[in-house]
Amino acid sequence: MQQIFNFVIRNKTFLLFILLFSIALALTIQSHSYHRSKFINSANGLTGGVYGTFNSIDQYFNLKDENAILSEENKRLREQLFNSANTSDSTYIDTTYSKGKYRVITADVYKNSYSLSNNYLTLNKGENDSIKEDFGVITSKGIIGIIDNTSQNYSTTLSILNKRSKINAKLKSTNHIGSLTWNGKSPEYTQLIDVSKFAPVKIGDTIITGGQSTIFPEGIGIGIIDSFETDISGDTYNIQVKLFNDMTNIGTVYILENLDRIEIKTLEARTNE
Amino acid sequence: MNSVLGTNIIRFIALLLVQVVICNNINFLGYINPYIYIIFIFLFPIRDNRLVLLLVSFLLGMCVDMFSDSGGVHAAAAVCLAYARPVLQKTSFGMLYEHQTIKFSNTEIGSLVTYIALGTVLHHFILFSLEIFNISSILLILQKTLFSSIFTILLSVLIIILFSRNRK
Numbered sequence: 001m002q003q004i005f006n007f008v009i010r011n012k013t014f015l016l017f018i019l020l021f022s023i024a025l026a027l028t029i030q031s032h033s034y035h036r037s038k039f040i041n042s043a044n045g046l047t048g049g050v051y052g053t054f055n056s057i058d059q060y061f062n063l064k065d066e067n068a069i070l071s072e073e074n075k076r077l078r079e080q081l082f083n084s085a086n087t088s089d090s091t092y093i094d095t096t097y098s099k100g101k102y103r104v105i106t107a108d109v110y111k112n113s114y115s116l117s118n119n120y121l122t123l124n125k126g127e128n129d130s131i132k133e134d135f136g137v138i139t140s141k142g143i144i145g146i147i148d149n150t151s152q153n154y155s156t157t158l159s160i161l162n163k164r165s166k167i168n169a170k171l172k173s174t175n176h177i178g179s180l181t182w183n184g185k186s187p188e189y190t191q192l193i194d195v196s197k198f199a200p201v202k203i204g205d206t207i208i209t210g211g212q213s214t215i216f217p218e219g220i221g222i223g224i225i226d227s228f229e230t231d232i233s234g235d236t237y238n239i240q241v242k243l244f245n246d247m248t249n250i251g252t253v254y255i256l257e258n259l260d261r262i263e264i265k266t267l268e269a270r271t272n273e
Numbered sequence: 274m275n276s277v278l279g280t281n282i283i284r285f286i287a288l289l290l291v292q293v294v295i296c297n298n299i300n301f302l303g304y305i306n307p308y309i310y311i312i313f314i315f316l317f318p319i320r321d322n323r324l325v326l327l328l329v330s331f332l333l334g335m336c337v338d339m340f341s342d343s344g345g346v347h348a349a350a351a352v353c354l355a356y357a358r359p360v361l362q363k364t365s366f367g368m369l370y371e372h373q374t375i376k377f378s379n380t381e382i383g384s385l386v387t388y389i390a391l392g393t394v395l396h397h398f399i400l401f402s403l404e405i406f407n408i409s410s411i412l413l414i415l416q417k418t419l420f421s422s423i424f425t426i427l428l429s430v431l432i433i434i435l436f437s438r439n440r441k
Contacts, residue, residue, distance in 0.1 A: 013323045017356040020331045024349035028403050031344025047293075047340050054294045067382060113297065115304035117405050120342035144361075156342060184405070187303070248300070 031118070032164075041149045041156050042111060042122045048154035051110035051122055060253070066251050073140035076267075102217055103257040105129055107137075109250050110154070114187040115250065119159040121145065126153045134215055136256040140165040142244035143167065143209060144253055161187055161247055169222055170210040171199060178209045180222065180241070187247045189226060192239040201228050207241050214261045238268065277318055285333060288313050293340035304417065307424040308347075310337055311396050312432060314355050315389060319362070323355075330355035343404060350400040354392055361391050386430055393425045394418065 008015065042048070111122035125131050127150050137144040137157050145159040146167075158165055160182060167180040169192055176199035178192045192207060205225045211218030223241040231238050258264075292310040299306050313333060319324050334348030341347070345365045365388035366380065405414055 013327065013356070016324055016327050017352060020327060020347055020352045021356075022346035024331070024334065025403075026353060027338070027345030028349060028406070029344075032406055042340055042342050044339070050290070050293070050340070111340075115300045115306060116341070116343065118343070122342075184410075 002008050005016060014126070018250070022158065042120070043126065043149045043151040043154040045151070046152070048110065048122065048124070048151070055110045055124075057109065061253050062249075065249070066259060069140060069251075069254045078138075097243075101259060103259060105131065105154075105255040107253055107255055109253060112159075114159070114161050114247050116182040117163055119161040119254075120148065121157040121159055123147075123155050123157060123253065123255070126150050126155050128152055130257075131155050131255060132257075134261075136215040136220075136258075137253050138216070138220055138256060139245055139250060139253050142223065142246075143216060144245065144250065146215055147255065159247070160190055160243075167216070168210040168212045169207050171195070171201070172206040172208045172219075173202075174199060175214065178237075178239070180207075190223070190241050190243060193231070193236065193240050195237040195239060197235055197237060201225060201237050201239060203227065207239070212230070214258050214264050216256065217258075281313075281317065284313055284316070285329070289333065289336050289340075292337055297341055301424065301433050302420075305420045305424055307421065308397065308400070308430045309425060309428050309432065311351065311354060311393065311425070312429050314358065315392060315429070316350060316433070317355075317358075321371055323359070326355050326358070327352060344399055346403040349403055350396045353399050356398040357395060358392070361395075365391065384432075385433070386426070389433075390422075390426050393422050393429065396423045397425065 040209040042051070068114035100198060105125055107123040109121055110124050113119045113121075121137070121144065123137070123214065124133075131147060131150050133147055133150065135147040137147060143160060145157040145162070147155050148158040149156045158196040160167060160180065163184055165180070165182060168177060169180040172179040176196050180190055180192050182190045195201065203225050207222045207225065209216040209218060209220040209222060221244050223243040226240045226242040228237050228238070259266075275310075287433045288310045292308065296307050296309055310333060314326070314330050317329070330351040331348050334351030335345070337343075337351075338345055339346040365384045367384075398414070401417045405417075
């Protein structure tokens with residue numbers, strides 16, 4: 001017994017080192033699996049407060065860009081509105097009965113990273129604005145990611161620039177689907193894998209979100225095809241997608257809540273039983 | 274003693290804030306960021322208990338992790354650096370370390386740079402290995418280690434020289 005105590009006291013530095021290192025390693029490994037650690041993340045009051053303070057300074061420098069983006073989006077929406085005016089008088093939708101399928105919330109980006117291999121954004125809306133896990137995050141140009149963790153006032157978003165991100169996407173011209181992943185290299189490009197070899201892939205074609213997930217509505221822009229190659233197996237294409245969004249410069253985002261999500265999920269769960 | 278404690282607390286908070294607010298957002302050439310918070314571990318008083326250093330380094334790393342959503346990679350790298358610190362000091366300061374008389378403000382600039390360079394490369398290598406977590410991307414790990422280390426070493430040496438009071 002005496003010897004054990006002596007051993008512990010003699011090697012206390014080493015033992016403490018091993019203990020702390022294993023805690024850190026465990027957290028690291030946990031963060032590499034999909035359902036990540038729920039307590040070490042930037043969606044909490046302390047980090048959110050610090051980022052919030054500095055973000056309010058930072059915002060002034062980006063006002064010009066933000067205005068340009070907003071007027072661009074306004075222009076696009078107005079074009080849509082005026083061009084759809086001719087057809088809308090024939091089919092009238094009573095909006096009091098259909099509540100719409102998506103709720104949209106705007107949020108500011110408090111923290112954005114794009115140089116790591118697993119990137120996250122911190123947004124300034126949380127449970128108080130009924131933001132929950134698995135809501136979609138987009139900008140006017142295209143998709144950003146999926147809500148991962150939430151706290152009272154903040155939430156973290158799993159960016160599409162994350163090796164664990166996997167989003168259902170398809171070619172705009174046809175309906176061939178694939179999964180959008182990231183290889184960790186350039187923040188301008190993501191990879192669309194598992195696209196059938198029968199798909200007519202052309203450089204310059206647009207990639208949009210597919211309608212198969214309950215997170216994003218169909219048809220949100222992602223990017224255009226930059227280059228493509230056949231997979232080693234020869235059955236599928238691996239496509240290099242140049243993103244519409246400049247992921248290194250994101251100020252304001254929209255969070256999308258699919259109001260039918262719970263209904264769809266319960267239906268799917270019942271079918272699988 | 275109190276002033277030493279005070280200095281270290283201020284240094285801890287200041288370096289943490291500078292790291293997460295400024296240095297994490299530099300992204301020079303797309304991915305090169307300096308990790309200057311390790312200056313805290315370099316400059317921690319020598320005679321103080323090593324256990325305290327280990328615990329404080331872990332806490333510092335954990336805080337950086339919390340801000341940058343990176344699991345525990347900074348904590349792991351910082352703890353390793355704190356544990357390896359005596360060895361680094363022995364190799365770079367030699368005799369001075371044996372007699373426990375190092376004052377960072379009056380060491381030779383050469384040994385100081387060696388000390389910081391060795392520590393930074395060690396810290397960054399562990400950091401990027403854990404962050405990328407894929408042995409087949411060893412080239413990417415080495416590349417990131419090399420470039421970020423150069424950036425960190427330059428900044429650290431500059432900051433230490435700027436803020437040391439009685440260098441002649």
